[in-house]
Amino acid sequence: MFYFCSMSDLQVIWFQRDLRVHDHLALAAAYAGSGPVLPLYIFDPNIWTPHETSARQFDFLLESLADLDSALRKRGSSLCLRTGPAAEVFSQLHRHHGIAAIHAHDVTGREAELTRDRQVQAWALKAGIPLRIQTPPGMPATASRKDNWQALWDASMRQKRVAAPDMLSAHNILSEDWPDAEDFGLAADVCPDRPSGGRTQGVLNLRRFLSGTGRNYGKPNLSASQRMACDPGLSSHLAFGTLSAREVWQGIAQSHHALLEDGDSVFAMSLAAYADTLRQRSIDVQTTLERTSVSGHRHFLPGDPYDRQKAGAGNAHLEALLHARTGFPLLDASMRCLRETGRLDPRLLGLLLSFTASHLWLHPDEPARHLARLCVDFDPASFYAKVRKLPGIAVDKGAYVPNPVRQSLTLDPDGNFIRRWLPELGALSDKHIHAPWDSPKSELAEAGIILGQTYPMRMVDHMAAAREARSRFAPKAVRTNSARPSIREASHERPFRPAESSWPSSRLRPDPPRSAPRQMSLDL
Structure with missing residues (x-):
């Protein structure tokens, strides 16, 4: 040509x-x-x-x-x-x-x-x-997880950031008009509390996180409401690249060092925990690259060894989940939160997907795809890397099936998350808000709740469905560990234990003063 x-x-x-x-x-x-x-x-x-x-x-x-x-x-x-x-x-x-x-x-x-x-x-x-x-910052070009990946990643994070050009030569090529979502067949999508896009907003979110909103991020056993409150709001900006992983890591490292000098070990460990989240995100991307290089294709989820039902268009069980009508308060509150904000605690997202794969016995592909579309921060490599590790999807999780009621008691013990997103259940006691079907009729009547009308009946008997799922998982399960993993582990949300090479070797001191960290310098 x-x-x-x-x-x-x-x-x-x-x-x-x-x-x-x-x-x-x-x-x-x-x-x-x-x-x-x-x-x-x-x-x-x-x-x-x-x-x-x-x-x-x-x-x-x-x-x-x-x-x-x-x-x-x-x-x-x-x-x-x-x-x-x-x-x-x-x-x-x-x-x-x-x-x-x-x-x-x-x-x-x-x-x-x-x-x-x-x-x-x-x-x-x-x-x-x-x-x-x-190769973008934060992804070692030739490294694999077997070849000293951690050291190479640390070195990449510590490299000097590339400065933006002061001036760019003008071009005379006309731009086309800005398109609308409807131009690509994307239906109207009401998301009133969607994160705002753009680098300016991303920098503001990072500065707020480093200035105080991230203080509790690294604390163990945070409830769903607490986790959402201290989330930095950076995942969407990392997914679309308005901020680079290296910019975020260096901002965290600078504030982390200042906090250790000031003796604020609690805040310092919270920042270190988010640094570990950045590292894990890069590992997920690297794993996806390795999977692609071997197969030549990019299929994020493995084949289903259990021959579960494909959830086609109009599947009643999947529609009930997506429209928050499962009858399980934590699941329905999670779906409403995701629909209205475009983001969700990874533990809750993992619980939704494990529920569809185990209790509803649906093939993971379609539920994962629907939830991915609702996540503004959807990044294919990171999202599906987490999905592959979930109970009901990962074979090496054995026959463990997360109990949605027990997880509700663990992740939302005071019921605040459920009450915020399901106000129709707000008058129920802490004891019964996690399982309304067990509430006395008098309490339901006093709260103005009619199961099946003002709030759905639970769509399945979760205990019976779990027993059935375990019996199906057991013949194919690879039982590498008899201990049951928690949904926190299934979502790869481990407490952070920093590597020796990751941070300056400063000893954390107890009883820290609550002083503000030094503000990082981040270019707009």
Whole structure:
């Protein structure tokens, strides 16, 4: 194929899940080139499909892109938007303007994104255009978990952040109009408390977390309400790349060191716990890359050895779960929280999925896909890595089936989380709010509750369903440990025990004063 180009030195920076100008290796590489830089974002219809994405995620993306465009305009450039299959977009740009090189970060997305990337690679090879893929901060390029991964990850986190360019050369390529979610068939998605997108909001969330809201994050046995209250609100920004993992880690490390000097060991350990969450997120991405390299495909969940029922469109059990009508208060409160906020404590998300796979005996694929669409912070590699470890989905969990009532007593002992999201049950006592069907009729009448009318009856007898599930799991279960894992362990939410190499070797002192940490310097 022959291309007639008006110029031949255009450096394209292809933004994907890295919507920032700070600590951006691919942007720095494009800026170091000899020609003008074209910041490009492509709305690929094969990626934004109702089957795998949602309007709430799309709206967060638009806000993040608007913030990115503002940052580019302050530097003399602007964001160029295109809609269509990525390979066709690049072909058209090259035909009319000439492309010297394409710069991008590696993306660990779904099968559709893997297919898109392969199509772009094939086109670039045929057109003779260098496609320069950078490894994003926090992901050692050649490391595997068997080859000193921790040391390489620590080294990557400690490297100096890449400064944003002061100025970018202007381009004269017109941008297309901003699309709407409806353009891709994404239905209206009411999410009143959805996180706000954009780097500016991400930086504010990080500063609040380091300034005090994260004080209790590392404490053990937090209730669901307490966990939601001290959550930093950074997962969506990490998923869309408005902040890099290295920026967050270095901000935490700086505040952690200052807190240890001030003697505030409680807050310091909470920050260390979130640093461990960042590390685990990188491990999940690395694991996904390894799975892809072996199979050549990116199927996040393994095949189901139990031959469970596929939850097709209109499945009554799945619909009841998604619309908070299971009759189990903690499950229904979790679904309402997820629908209205776009985020959920990973322990609760794991409990929902284990319930569908065990008590409802549904194939994990469709429930996981539905819940993923509701999560604004959905990152395929991280999300499905956690799903693979859950009881009812991971074979090595044995025949353990989480009890939704027992988990409710553990994760929401005072019932505050249930009362917030299920106000119709608010008048029930702490003793009975976790299992309304066991409440005396007098208490139900006094609270104005009619089971089956004002609040659903439980959809299954959870004890009988668990016994049935255990009998089915047992023949295929790999019993590596007789101890029952908790849902906290199943969600990979372990208490943090810092590695020797992770933090400065300062001894934690007891009885710390409650002093404010030093504020980090983080660029907007």
